[in-house]
Amino acid sequence: MTGARRIGAGRALVIWLPMLWLILFFLLPFAIVAHVSLSEATIAMPPYRPALVWPEGGWLPEYRGTLDNYRFLLEDPLYLGAYLGSIRMAGIATALCLLVAYPMAYLIARSAPATRIVLLMLVVLPFWTSSLLRIYALIGVLSPNGFLNSALGWLGLIDPDRPIQFLQTDFAVYLGITFTYLPLMVLPLYATLEKLDPSLLEASADLGASAFGTFWQVTLPLSLPGVLAGCLLVFIPAVGEFVIPALLGGPDQLMIGRVLWTEFFNNRDWPVASAVAIAMLAFLVVPFMILRNSPALRGEG
């Protein structure tokens, strides 16, 4: 035995530091939120009656929680509507992202190595500025006397005195999400497309496939792991997105991020807000668990 099973101090640190981080900043807050979601709302400080109570002198906590908050989510159509609205919004934005990102990633993967680095930099560069700043810039572009309307007016496509209402529309939200999350889609797509063996494409052409046939039968199926990874990276944060719909969307758009905000800050109903958050997590985690076991995502396609 040469101490193969003994874990050195350095190795323990490497393993436990991220673990500790996750416990402290993910698992613990999650437990707190889950706990609050099972509690009853009350007018107090904090504004809920804990679900777990330690009796005087006792060791084990006593459970006095309730599932009422979840039941409430199911009963009031507002919440289901908000969930579906968010999923629809995130779904459309993800699809737009994919449509824009795929040709970009393809082009980058096919260009000369020196050009590739420059193009990848250009894709990542917007990420270096604050996303809030970028959204405000987008407001500047989309506003009634903003860049887009001026350009359209100058081209004579619209009457400059009657600009198109871009802000406070679904379009603006899709644009904002696509714009913000694009690098998250381009990078995984690029990674899979770059690994694609060019001789496969030649073999396909040699066997009589058209350029589109080759794309459809070879390139696309083999890039599916990248497509799935990119879609998850965009879709999951987009569902809970609060800032972009709040700044660019209209007041009639019901999204779960906004509902959460209202419950927590306006209604001060922490238990319902927590239940909304936990339900959203469940909404996202369950499909991901299913996808994770699909062969395409594991790259065996």
Added chain:
Amino acid sequence: MAEGRGSPVRITGVTKRFGDFTAVEDLSLEIAGGELFCLLGGSGSGKTTLLRMLAGFETPDSGRIEIDGQDMTGVPPADRPVNMMFQSYALFPHMTVERNVGYGLRQERLPRAEIAERVRRMLDLVRMTPYAGRKPHQLSGGQRQRVALARALVKQPKVLLLDEPLSALDKKLRGETQFELMQIQERLKTTFIVVTHDQEEAMVLAERIGVMDHGRLIQVDSPRRVYESPKNRFIADFIGRVNLLAARLPAPITAPGPVEVEVPALGGVIAARCDHPPAAGGAAWLVLRPEMIEIAPDPRALPRRGRVEGYAYFGDMTEYRIRVDGTDTLLRAVRTNRPREGEAEIGWDSAISFDIPAGSALVVGE
């Protein structure tokens, strides 16, 4: 099988450059229908570029390629009556063996039943029927090679292009696969054009070999002619084991036939023959194959003397390094290993005698 005879290929004055690098230079070649032709050359010799031009992946800068009498200029790979077997096999990793083999037929939108039938026959031919449902990553190297062959043959191409078809296989498997490839070619009578850097592979497979160097075709001949009658020093050196010795010509050689040349490295005149006279005034070389040298352990049995400075035992034969008496020359000589009655063993530092029979060595130019 219903496959007809393969088609002839005619390459006329083809040149291809990549920037400053000339990959193929003014190359002309005719390959007969149904022939198994090997393009042999080292890396950078232009053989793969030529093959890729035949497939349509590269466009010649000048010259023309005809397949079955049809000019291929401007014809994209998908529309050429040729198929290619790639060096890496390029099997589609997301498709089963069956789907891979049927890929080319599906592009033609043939009826399902016909595709299934032709795929089945092709899998039978390469003995891969039991593996029809497997994916490429579940196959061994040899099996992948056979799938790649089946996929390239299923469209009944007039010409099959094979890029280093056996290089990814281990040595033993390579031998078996070589014969299998030849049998299939014999049966289908498709024109096969094989690119390889392995001269042994080219010798075994080909009816004719085209040896390439620096984008030019140097010699096109049967394997036997290429080995026994190489056109110049490069080919003599590239193909097989050889002793290359500088020779001095008493007078320029004008016609093929027996010649006497002075070879300083052997300390005298050698009676050789010449098939391809060297350019007048150019260098001349004596090509002496190791198996042409006769060796005897008795230092007085044969006219020339030497000393064994090393040997390598190969089982079927032994290669000796012989220092020629009175010179610095080290000659390679091989002798088959069979029992020789009453003969002393040749070992390290043995004084031996040897002979170069008249006409067994060849004179070539640079």
